[in-house]
Amino acid sequence: MSDLWRLFLSVIIAFSLTFLTLPAYSSPILITQITAGDFFELGVDKMRRGDYQEAIETFNQAIELEKNYAVAYSDRCLGYLQLQDYHQAVTDCTQAINFAPDNFEAYLNRGLAHYRQGDYPAAIVDHNRALALKPYDFRAYYNRGLARAGEGKDFEAILDFNLALTQIKRISSLLLADIYNDRGLAHLVLQNTQAAMLDFNLAIRLNANDYRAYFNRGCACGRNKDDFGAVRDFSQVIRLNPSNAQAYVNRGVARYRLGYHQGAMSDLQKASEYFENQGKRVAYAKTLDLLKSLRQQISFATEIALF
Structure with missing residues (x-):
């Protein structure tokens, strides 16, 4: 039975009871107003479930009710990041920072948006600001390392990846694999093939389904004239990512x-x-x-x- 049909039946029942009891007065109807905070929490829940467009629309409703809701701008930025709308992500994080200059997540997310746009200097500036607020957050070190690698500053990137590894509190094998893989890639660019191979091996040991680590290790094997190893690793890439x-x-x-x-x-x-x-x-x-x-x-x- 549809929701509309259930509602119709409930109205009929209430109407018939009214005729039977004939109350002298009506009970007051309580209307609860939905607040900006309610919309925000709903938006966060939609983000967790991967409903990014719906989450953005819900954050819109929160912001309509409270124009200076800094954290709503910051979290809406995450939705735009997932949808690859990096310009709007930067705009939202900037607004969040205008309302709350100490918003660490806004600097972190805006830095990521700049990185995705290829604006590595702006990304580094934002991650520096984030680290000034939270000097022990591994995410800012890792993201700054990615931006430095994008600029071609691979030695500095390795230093940031090292700092990220030392600051991780909760050990996540998948996250560690990402950091080792990116550090290995920086080593490979610097032609330190031995260090690169060690990092790629660690990444694969932590995440056997990461085709990027196999791809990078295959490239390292190629540089070492190990064509059998290269064929092995690129075959794994094709198995995991056939296209x-x-x-x-x-x-x-x-x-x-x-x-x-x-x-x-x-x-x-x-x-x-x-x-x-x-x-x-x-x-x-x-x-x-x-x-x-x-x-x-x-x-x-x-x-x-x-x-």
Whole structure:
């Protein structure tokens, strides 16, 4: 029975009882007004359930009732971050900071929004401000490390990742895996392959389903001329993320070096198809060029072998 049908029946019953009892006066109807805080709590609950658009709309209602509700702006920013609307996320966090200059979460979230926009200097400024408010929060160190890596300051990024690891209070294996993976990537950029491999191994041990760590370790194996290891890791990436075109390219190159030419050509062909389907025209064209070049080399090597 629908809610509307139940409501209709309840009205009929109440009406018939009124005729039977004929009260001399009516009971007062109590109306409870919904506050901005009520909308805020409802918005937080929707965020936890992953209903980001609904959460934003609920935070809108809270802000309509209370224009200077700083934490509502800050939390609405999280919804926009999840929906990849980084411009609006920055706007909301800025408003939150205007109303509450000591809002740590607003600086942290605005820094993340700047990072996602590729504005690494602004991200670092916000994370510095966040750390001035809470010097022991690992998230600000980790996020600042990501921004520094984005700027190409990988040595400073490693220092931040180290600080993040020392400040974590509640150990989360997935979170630790992320930090080790990103620190390993910074080591790899600095051509410290041994340290990078150690970090990628730790990341994979903590999270065996993190395809990024396998991808990065595969790249490190490639630099070490360990093509068997590279094929192993890129195969894991493809198992966990079957549409990862770059993993097909990298595995194809490693297979070519090992002399598995048919497998290499198959991987590059698959990569070109994924790049085309994903609308990545430049990567698609480069993969086709690589495929053509390797085919020519195989053909040339075959001709030499015949003579």
